[in-house]
Amino acid sequence: xxxxxxxxxxxxxxxxxxxxxxxxxxxxxxxxxxxxxxxxxxxxxxxxxxxxxxxxxxxxxxxxxxxxxxxxxxxxxxxxxxxxxxxxxxxxxxxxxxxxxxxxxxxxxxxxxxxxxxxxxxxxxxxxxxxxxxxxxxxxxxxxxxxxxxxxxxxxxxxxxxxxxxxxxxxxxxxxxxxxxxxxxxxxxxxxxxxxxxxxxxxxxxxxxxxxxxxxxxxxxxxxxxxxxxxxxxxxxxxxxxxxxxxxxxxxxxxxxxxxxxxxxxxxxxxxxxxxxxxxxxxxxxxxxxxxxxxxxxxxxxxxxxxxxxxxxxxxxxxxxxxxxxxxxxxxxxxxxxxxxxxxxxxxxxxxxxxxxxxxxxxxxxxxxxxxxxxxxxxxxxxxxxxxxxxxxxxxxxxxxxxxxxxxxxxxxxxxxxxxxxxxxxxxxxxxxxxxxxxxxxxxxxxxxxxxxxxxxxxxxxxxxxxxxxxxxxxxxxxxxxxxxx
Amino acid sequence: xxxxxxxxxxxxxxxxxxxxxxxxxxxxxxxxxxxxxxxxxxxxxxxxxxxxxxxxxxxxxxxxxxxxxxxxxxxxxxxxxxxxxxxxxxxxxxxxxxxxxxxxxxxxxxxxxxxxxxxxxxxxxxxxxxxxxxxxxxxxxxxxxxxxxxxxxxxxxxxxxxxxxxxxxxxxxxxxxxxxxxxxxxxxxxxxxxxxxxxxxxxxxxxxxxxxxxxxxxxxxxxxxxxxxxxxxxxxxxxxxxxxxxxxxxxxxxxxxxxxxxxxxxxxxxxxxxxxxxxxxxxxxxxxxxxxxxxxxxxxxxxxxxxxxxxxxxxxxxx
Numbered sequence: 057x058x059x060x061x062x063x064x065x066x067x068x069x070x071x072x073x074x075x076x077x078x079x080x081x082x083x084x085x086x087x088x089x090x091x092x093x094x095x096x097x098x099x100x101x102x103x104x105x106x107x108x109x110x111x112x113x114x115x116x117x118x119x120x121x122x123x124x125x126x127x128x129x130x131x132x133x134x135x136x137x138x139x140x141x142x143x144x145x146x147x148x149x150x151x152x153x154x155x156x157x158x159x160x161x162x163x164x165x166x167x168x169x170x171x172x173x174x175x176x177x178x179x180x181x182x183x184x185x186x187x188x189x190x191x192x193x194x195x196x197x198x199x200x201x202x203x204x205x206x207x208x209x210x211x212x213x214x215x216x217x218x219x220x221x222x223x224x225x226x227x228x229x230x231x232x233x234x235x236x237x238x239x240x241x242x243x244x245x246x247x248x249x250x251x252x253x254x255x256x257x258x259x260x261x262x263x264x265x266x267x268x269x270x271x272x273x274x275x276x277x278x279x280x281x282x283x284x285x286x287x288x289x290x291x292x293x294x295x296x297x298x299x300x301x302x303x304x305x306x307x308x309x310x311x312x313x314x315x316x317x318x319x320x321x322x323x324x325x326x327x328x329x330x331x332x333x334x335x336x337x338x339x340x341x342x343x344x345x346x347x348x349x350x351x352x353x354x355x356x357x358x359x360x361x362x363x364x365x366x367x368x369x370x371x372x373x374x375x376x377x378x379x380x381x382x383x384x385x386x387x388x389x390x391x392x393x394x395x396x397x398x399x400x401x402x403x404x405x406x407x408x409x410x411x412x413x414x415x416x417x418x419x420x421x422x423x424x425x426x427x428x429x430x431x432x433x434x435x436x437x438x439x440x441x442x443x444x445x446x447x448x449x450x451x452x453x454x455x456x457x458x459x460x461x462x463x464x465x466x467x468x469x470x471x472x473x474x475x476x477x478x479x480x481x482x483x484x485x486x487x488x489x490x491x492x493x494x495x496x497x498x499x500x501x502x503x504x505x506x507x508x509x510x511x512x513x514x515x516x517x518x519x520x521x522x523x524x525x526x527x528x529x530x531x532x533x534x535x536x537x538x539x540x541x542x
Numbered sequence: 543x544x545x546x547x548x549x550x551x552x553x554x555x556x557x558x559x560x561x562x563x564x565x566x567x568x569x570x571x572x573x574x575x576x577x578x579x580x581x582x583x584x585x586x587x588x589x590x591x592x593x594x595x596x597x598x599x600x601x602x603x604x605x606x607x608x609x610x611x612x613x614x615x616x617x618x619x620x621x622x623x624x625x626x627x628x629x630x631x632x633x634x635x636x637x638x639x640x641x642x643x644x645x646x647x648x649x650x651x652x653x654x655x656x657x658x659x660x661x662x663x664x665x666x667x668x669x670x671x672x673x674x675x676x677x678x679x680x681x682x683x684x685x686x687x688x689x690x691x692x693x694x695x696x697x698x699x700x701x702x703x704x705x706x707x708x709x710x711x712x713x714x715x716x717x718x719x720x721x722x723x724x725x726x727x728x729x730x731x732x733x734x735x736x737x738x739x740x741x742x743x744x745x746x747x748x749x750x751x752x753x754x755x756x757x758x759x760x761x762x763x764x765x766x767x768x769x770x771x772x773x774x775x776x777x778x779x780x781x782x783x784x785x786x787x788x789x790x791x792x793x794x795x796x797x798x799x800x801x802x803x804x805x806x807x808x809x810x811x812x813x814x815x816x817x818x819x820x821x822x823x824x825x826x827x828x829x830x831x832x833x834x835x836x837x838x839x840x841x842x843x844x845x846x847x848x849x850x851x852x853x854x855x856x857x858x859x860x861x
Contacts, residue, residue: 331854
């Protein structure tokens with residue numbers, strides 16, 4: 057086949073593409089493309105640069121028109137922005153994915169067993185495998201949940217587990233998000249846009265579909281219904297000012313259920329209803345995108361305007377199910393995270409398929425000593441924070457920042473953990489002057505209903521700033537479509 | 543449909559109708575005052591404020607720019623055009639996922655136009671341009687709803703709000719007019735009053751429709767009859783009430799609510815009284831009482847709609 061005259065050489069297109077200790081998902085050492093990236097690599101050389109730019113613009117337009125935006129906090133009216141997006145897909149082979157899939161299923165099963173255990177008999181605590189004080193001192197531990205039987209013992213129905221690829225290319229778990237993980241709408245929207253922008257490449261790659269996520273989520277929620285016949289399922293949002301409001305509306309639409317706010321719901325005789333023009337309608341399952349603290353002003357924070365008075369009692373009475381359950385945050389505490397491999401061993405008598413990242417617990421004196429002496433090489437995280445906040449990245453920190461964290465750690469060691477600075481894997485991204493590698497992580501979305509299922513792929517978040525390791529959208533991160541191959 | 547969503551549609555309809563009406567009223571009267579003496583101009587504006595039930599700031603100034611500002615752009619006045627459009631947008635923002643992108647863009651554009659205008663004093667030279675823009679955007683919004691919206695509950699709540707507001711504002715406008723000019727004998731009005739009655743027709747976009755029907759001869763009784771009781775003119779009070787009834791019929795059917803007939807019955811009763819009313823009798827009796835009655839009954843329809851579909855008492859609803 058004749059190459060078009062405008063096609064580019066590998067030298068000009070990839071001239072700026074660095075390879076170092078991080079695992080590069082596209083290239084083996086010496087800029088040799090890996091098998092799964094071969095087709096994309098060829099395509100990159102085939103298409104003229106102007107064509108790539110045009111497709112990037114088409115993708116951006118599609119996001120804006122669909123209203124795929126997130127809200128940036130900090131001014132009165134709230135600013136809507138599109139999530140920065142890179143059009144080169146991230147490719148994961150079928151073999152690699154099957155390890156991830158089994159690993160996530162195993163992990164979520166163990167985490168659900170752990171939650172049931174600590175809110176009932178507490179065997180794992182009695183046997184000293186997870187320290188009792190670690191669980192009881194966690195701010196997300198809910199004493200109110202002790203002894204509460206919940207439907208099908210499903211505590212975590214929806215999880216978003218953050219994975220990274222370490223130096224040898226293997227996947228490892230960075231953190232579990234077991235409360236209200238977000239981002240799945242971007243995964244779905246990314247795919248829709250990519251199918252439109254790269255139909256040819258997409259079909260040649262035989263990418264496993266993800267479009268059925270909405271139906272699967274609905275099925276997961278239906279399984280929790282106290283009344284199995286024609287249950288009413290709703291998505292509970294904090295409202296239009298929430299940064300993930302777009303996602304809440306998107307999921308409600310995908311599932312064909314109502315999107316409600318706290319003020320639409322009320323409780324009568326321990327039964328939850330929503331106020332409709334046709335009269336009160338009983339609600340069976342609430343996919344809540346509101347944190348525990350704000351769910352019910354009678355049970356939790358009294359100043360909450362987002363919740364429903366009496367909801368917790370209705371929940372305890374078994375008349376309504378919540379996904380996720382109340383009190384799951386204790387299992388994604390970053391210090392409790394360190395014990396997940398032991399949980400898997402304890403409940404399932406198996407070794408963890410997906411390893412953890414080495415984690416130093418700062419309430420342990422030897423660990424603390426080591427961390428305080430090596431702050432400039434480690435990453436320190438507050439155990440209850442997410443979104444890239446409350447974090448010290450040692451190698452990129454100043455003397456003053458390290459001093460500040462040292463004081464904070466000494467004042468409240470339970471509140472922090474430390475991990476080595478990771479060399480996150482890199483994938484190719486398209487820029488005006490060619491293709492360059494950028495660091496990424498991966499958040500697959502796992503649904504649990506007795507067993508775990510996981511749509512193949514997830515949200516790949518990418519640190520678009522050169523050299524940056526922070527992938528959060530609030531801090532210069534973007535996203536990519538993730539293709540899992542047959 | 544969630545009651546909260548229905549409520550947002552309903553108030554969007556009311557706020558936009560009121561903003562459009564206010565824009566037209568201010569526009570018409572700004573030009574009327576150009577042709578009149580300061581005293582009669584002052585009386586105009588008093589009537590305008592009276593019909594909108596807004597209190598003049600500073601106890602009534604003769605500064606037209608200040609008056610126009612109060613009605614058009616003053617965010618401190620909750621009945622100003624700017625406040626109405628802001629409120630309509632806020633309502634739609636809460637139910638952003640229920641409306642089309644086009645509809646959202648329309649209201650958003652209007653909102654930003656108003657905000658920009660408020661920041662720049664140059665509108666004072668040509669208030670007409672700004673007011674006309676508001677009216678046109680409101681028309682486009684309505685056109686989009688008619689052309690693109692599902693005839694579901696949302697559509698009917700929007701319609702209900704729009705026409706209920708119109709029935710209320712038009713009866714208030716007519717009321718304040720006939721209080722000022724109570725002589726409703728048949729035949730042409732006195733020459734010095736022609737401008738006043740023409741302005742009334744214009745304020746209801748009725749001048750052309752009236753002229754085509756009755757020629758340009760300004761007959762007070764015919765004008766009142768036309769604005770109040772005409773069955774074909776789409777901005778008569780009777781027409782508005784018919785639309786209110788139709789919207790409520792749609793809502794009652796679609797909501798599936800049991801024992802929900804009261805709002806529709808109230809609307810039907812009001813519609814019947816307008817169907818069978820005769821202006822001659824009203825003039826002899828009391829037109830003003832009739833007009834006040836319309837406002838009162840509209841208030842009852844509003845309250846009954848709320849009690850039935852939106853703010854109903856929960857314990858009673860669960861029995």
